[in-house]
Amino acid sequence: MSYITGVGLTSFGKHEGSSSLDLMSKAASLALDDARLNRDDIDGILCGYSTVSPHIMLATVFAEHFGIRPSYAHAVQVGGATGLAMTMLAHTLVDAGVARNVLVVAGENRLTGQSRDASIQALAQVGHPDYEVPLGPTIPAYYGLVASRYMHEYGVTQEDLAEYAVLMRRHALAHPGAQFHEPITVADVMASKPVALPLKLLDCCPVSDGGAAFVVSRDPTTEARVRIRGCAQAHTHQHVTAAPALSELGAEIAIAKAKAAAGVSISDVRYAAVYDSFTITLAMLLEDLGLAGRGEAAARVRAGYFSRDGQIPLNTHGGLLSYGHCGVGGAMAHLVETHLQMTGRAGDRQVRDASLALLHGDGGVLSSHVSMFLERAR
Structure with missing residues (x-):
């Protein structure tokens, strides 16, 4: 059993003059304060990777920078699924008695500390070095291919995809830390610059500076008791050229195992936090996770199902997209x-x-998946 005892989050956008370690430290300090813990209480550290600061020992570099001496340190890399993968690992470590309080932290000054071309090149290496990367595709290009196939198979339109961008922007308007605060419409998304057809600029998440952290503990440290009830992973492929059919991707495998581990069903879920690097990512994952039928998630967005006052509120901070x-x-x-x-x-x-709550992370091009259920414990 484990609890998430504290959380910390910086604003996202431009943080001129802040390094990745600075942003990680700010988020970590907020998380420790929230958990009412001191640095000496932290005996485990899990650190996400950084493309801006690709140090081979980033976890211990941060531990030194932050002034802690953990008995367990680990850096993790599974793309966009890394955050939840680290949470699952922290849960396992705490449950096994390896550590009592594990700090999970990540952050990058990717917007101000790395050029656009360098960022694009770094992320593009997710492709196969012989069969994909030499052809020049970027991450949006890979997801554009996936989107085209998904739209063909399930009758999804570009306007359908735009609905997710509009919803995430609407939610971001209420969060002072969000990178974007200008409302958008479906027409705005459709009129935005083509990036990798069928994906437009507003179908894609931005590049940001920011940091996030939380503490996973064996016992509650405050009156706020949020327990990790069950989680699971699935890794079906790494490269698009080796991907299975759209109906056989890892999200369905991970959610099935997580439901079994937690002893819950999708009908029990009251809040959802789902990875949304692109509108097509969110569309597919909502349906893979069972939150909507195939090709039907956009209709639920239009009907308010995933709005803040809807049946299952989704990414109420604005998600990656906003x-x-x-x-x-x-x-x-x-x-x-x-x-x-x-x-x-x-x-x-x-x-x-x-x-x-149901949380789901996606790494690579729908390659690595982590599903997790959190519950408010009494």
């Missing part, structure tokens, strides 16, 4: 927002009931 995306910390913001919702501290964004 809160921003600073690498590993981008997806970790989903968990921070979930914790705030579950503990009644989301302010104007507060939903009616977040007693049981």
